[in-house]
Amino acid sequence: MPSDLWRFAQTLYAQPGVEDACLRLQAGGADVCLLLCGAWLERRDAGCDAQRLALLQALAAPWQAEVVAPLRRLRQGWRNPAASDPQLKRLREQIKGLELEAEQRLLQRLEAATRSWPERGEAVEGESPGAWLEGLAPGVDDEALRVLRAAALAST
16 A cells, blocks of 8 residues: 555655655765655655664665665666667566655555654654755755755645
8 A cells, every 4th residue: 555655755756856856865975765764754744864864774775785786786787788688678677667666665554653743734843844854865956856845845
């Protein structure tokens, strides 16, 4: 069953400019699943603090390193050879599907970890809504973060 975060991520990713922004952020070393979660949390006005940022990063890092990244490397490594080999192309598409499913599972884990966090007007002292993206990707492409944030806040 799709989660709220997964549906949000799919809708957001389809917005103009978001796919390009996410690919630029990923190329810069950012975890796009974390950023999609951060955009979702900003949209919900969930309070952001160092403890919550650390929790999300600790939850995502092993899954990204052990599951998503190896699938992505394999898929990307097969890009050129698959262009001239129909069987390899088919296998590459299957790897792409597994990579997408792994990202969906990560988003489900992130959503489950944030389910009890207050939102919209329930912020706790010391938390600041709207700081998620910079907290999850410090020093990364600010323009791409702005595109992601604007699309998230404009989405319904």
